[in-house]
Amino acid sequence: MSRRFIQIAAISGFIAVVIGAFAAHGLKQLLSPQAIETVKIGVQYQFFHTLALFGIALWIMHKPSAAGLKAAGLAFILGILLFSGSLYALALGAPRWLGPVTPLGGVCFLLGWLFVFSATLRTKMGE
Template structure:
């Protein structure tokens, strides 16, 4: 589990850097201020939760069979895909209804943090 989450966090971080650079350089004069802000929010949350996923992987080095920890990792990945993914697509396409699914990604982030907190509570004496 540790190898999987550390590897996925590295790939997610790489993708966040690519998308952040694309937004800063490729979209600067193509999106209005609102949509540029949406794109930047997607990148920001993508990075934050990539680091959370890395933390899950590192903790899993010591506690590899923890269901709560594994759940946290998958929820962080789901949140990145749904929250940041929907915002990326919304910013690039202008399709406003995509904003309606973004909160589902936010709920996945919240659940991931709750699982990580519970795992920490159970794992640390």
């Protein structure tokens, strides 16, 4: 699973750079300042959780038995897709009914962090 998480983190990081650069340069004339800010928030959260996913993959490599880490990684992936993905879509003019998807992605991020915390309680650290 750690290899798959690293692969997904690499792809997610790549996509975040592309979207961030495109928003900063290619979309400035096409989107409102508010829409550009929405994209920036999506990119920021995607990067945070891409790095967290990468860290989880490294943790799993070091401690394969750490309970909760796989769930944390999956929650972060789902959060990136729902939170950042919905923000990108909304900034580009997707229907407003997509708006409630964003908080669901945020809940996935929160759950992911709770799973990380839980893993620290169930895993001997420092070995």
